Amino acid sequence: xxxxxxxxxxxxxxxxxxxxxxxxxxxxxxxxxxxxxxxxxxxxxxxxxxxxxxxxxxxxxxxxxxxxxxxxxxxxxxxxxxxxxxxxxxxxxxxxxxxxxxxxxxxxxxxxxxxxxxxxxxxxxxxxxxxxxxxxxxxxxxxxxxxxxxxxxxxxxxxxxxxxxxxxxxxxxxxxxxxxxxxxxxxxxxxxxxxxxxxxxxxxxxxxxxxxxxxxxxxxxxxxxxxxxxxxxxxxxxxxxxxxxxxxxxxxxxxxxxxxxxxxxxxxxxxx
Amino acid sequence: xxxxxxxxxxxxxxxxxxxxxxxxxxxxxxxxxxxxxxxxxxxxxxxxxxxxxxxxxxxxxxxxxxxxxxxxxxxxxxxxxxxxxxxxxxxxxxxxxxxxxxxxxxxxxxxxxxxxxxxxxxxxxxxxxxxxxxxxxxxxxxxxxxxxxxxxxxxxxxxxxxxxxxxxxxxxxxxxxxxxxxxxxxxxxxxxxxxxxxxxxxxxxxxxxxxxxxxxxxxxxxxxxxxxxxxxxxxxxxxxxxxxxxxxxxxxxxxxxxxxxxxxxxxxxxxx
Numbered sequence: 001x002x003x004x005x006x007x008x009x010x011x012x013x014x015x016x017x018x019x020x021x022x023x024x025x026x027x028x029x030x031x032x033x034x035x036x037x038x039x040x041x042x043x044x045x046x047x048x049x050x051x052x053x054x055x056x057x058x059x060x061x062x063x064x065x066x067x068x069x070x071x072x073x074x075x076x077x078x079x080x081x082x083x084x085x086x087x088x089x090x091x092x093x094x095x096x097x098x099x100x101x102x103x104x105x106x107x108x109x110x111x112x113x114x115x116x117x118x119x120x121x122x123x124x125x126x127x128x129x130x131x132x133x134x135x136x137x138x139x140x141x142x143x144x145x146x147x148x149x150x151x152x153x154x155x156x157x158x159x160x161x162x163x164x165x166x167x168x169x170x171x172x173x174x175x176x177x178x179x180x181x182x183x184x185x186x187x188x189x190x191x192x193x194x195x196x197x198x199x200x201x202x203x204x205x206x207x208x209x210x211x212x213x214x215x216x217x218x219x220x221x222x223x224x225x226x227x228x229x230x231x232x233x234x235x236x237x238x239x240x241x242x243x244x245x246x247x248x249x250x251x252x253x254x255x256x257x258x259x260x261x262x263x264x265x266x267x268x269x270x271x272x
Numbered sequence: 273x274x275x276x277x278x279x280x281x282x283x284x285x286x287x288x289x290x291x292x293x294x295x296x297x298x299x300x301x302x303x304x305x306x307x308x309x310x311x312x313x314x315x316x317x318x319x320x321x322x323x324x325x326x327x328x329x330x331x332x333x334x335x336x337x338x339x340x341x342x343x344x345x346x347x348x349x350x351x352x353x354x355x356x357x358x359x360x361x362x363x364x365x366x367x368x369x370x371x372x373x374x375x376x377x378x379x380x381x382x383x384x385x386x387x388x389x390x391x392x393x394x395x396x397x398x399x400x401x402x403x404x405x406x407x408x409x410x411x412x413x414x415x416x417x418x419x420x421x422x423x424x425x426x427x428x429x430x431x432x433x434x435x436x437x438x439x440x441x442x443x444x445x446x447x448x449x450x451x452x453x454x455x456x457x458x459x460x461x462x463x464x465x466x467x468x469x470x471x472x473x474x475x476x477x478x479x480x481x482x483x484x485x486x487x488x489x490x491x492x493x494x495x496x497x498x499x500x501x502x503x504x505x506x507x508x509x510x511x512x513x514x515x516x517x518x519x520x521x522x523x524x525x526x527x528x529x530x531x532x533x534x535x536x537x538x539x540x541x542x543x544x
Contacts, residue, residue, distance in 0.1 A: 022375070060371070060375055060378075062369070062371055062375045062376070062378035062379045062382070063375070063378055065378065065379065065382035065386075066378040066379070066381045066382045066386065067386070068344075068348065068382070068386040068387070069341060069344050069345060069348060071382075072340075072341050072344050073341060076340065076341060096369065096370055096371055096395070096398075097334070097368065098368055098395060099332070099334055099368055100420065100421065100422040100424075101422065103294070103332055103334045103335070104334070106332075106334035106335055106337065106338040107334045107337065107338070109338045110334070110337035110338045110340070110343075114337075114338065114339070114340040115340070123368070123370060123395045123397050123398075124397060124427075124428065125395050125396060125397045125417055125420075125428060125429065126368075126395075126417070126420050126422060126424050126425065126429075127422070127423070127424020127425060127426065127427030127428055127429070128423065128424040128427050129422050129423050129424040130422065130424050131424070145397055145398070148372065148397075148398050149372065150372040150373065150398060150399070150401050150402065151399070151400065151401050152372075152398050152399020152400040152401040152402050152403070153398065153399060154399065155396075155399030155400050155445050156396065156397060156399055156433065156438065156441060156442065156445070157397065157399070159433040159434055159438075159441060160433060160434055161428065161431040161432060161433045161438060162431055162432055166428065166431075166433060166438065169428060169431060170428065173427050173428070
């Protein structure tokens, strides 16, 4: 999917919501546990109930890998279902991968060619030759970790490197990589006050913003400091939506939570 | 496996060789491609021919993920085969994972509990709460990226943060994490000259050293600057060993290459 197509979807749906499919067998409604593939059944129900309210889904691969081959099968079924039934949806493999050159190419193939995701999250620590292999795929997007939503972000990301905080160095250096137009960046909503500075370095790129809701980030603040002329934001909510209820009507309850966020986003878009 | 058991194996085998199982269908002997599971058949042959010459195997997960579910099945069969037939071998999932707290726990479970690896490589960018979940498993080891062997390492890792290069900051900060005794560190052999400085910060931890051979790192240099009283090194070679030949006797040719390295390691151990 191109960035232009993503922006069109945002305008059409009046939403820049991304729903995180962090599917945990201990948290999904118990009645699903008797099905052949509870992880996929849960995802399918959530997707069918919420696809009109969001523009992206983001399965975090950790949740699938924890279940081994069964988990990978459920991930593959989920992305295949999404691509077949809702091709207008932007898909994100939240995998936080990264390795040396030829090995990064393998990861890129895993997520872009085998699983057919539109994008994948990548860790920046190994630098240019670990990131560029992901960037070389047409109409695929590499979402680089910049400033993450967790406490540990203060260990290194906000430390000054050559008079500039590491996350700024990452943003600035990454924009010099070949095919940098395929870059998006992860910026945690819990650190919305940093967005002004971030927008000075990457005015045009999309930001994937986790941490709204359960982690305490504010949607208003993120929009205020992070929006650009093309909206430029994908705001993720996982637990707050998908675990809204453990009852049989869990999908409708999830849709209610998604609708609440979508309405807030609509207001933000009107106020733009 | 405990660190003491690993050190015992090193002394017994007179080897601190780790063989990287970066298995690529385009590089393995063509006669294997007709088998049901060429990736596993290749790994099995390499392992059977070289297990007495090395103390560790390190499959890089990228190579398996690139083949989708088929790849994950081959990875699972490989680790299961290793644990059943060669339980004295230290196993490393070279996965370079890392995420926020509860999600990192999922990755730890995937590699330590579902796949039963002894260790996993982890990226440090997200800091304390992304690393500590891995450290909380008994007799399991977290191998943190510090100074990697690739060119991109100079993008951030060697940049000064608060008057200290980032990789040093990573080493120093990580040693303050809970259960830091379960930490090992990745330090590329292509940067052997940094080892003296690294040993000042982490005198006792094991270092996993990739980049000897194909990437140009020197075994002698690594030993000279990196060894500690418990040896403290695992030196990895992947392509240089496993792709020594594409003929029917590829396993014997791989063993020859492994034997060359083992003999160099034996000399280094005698000279200690």
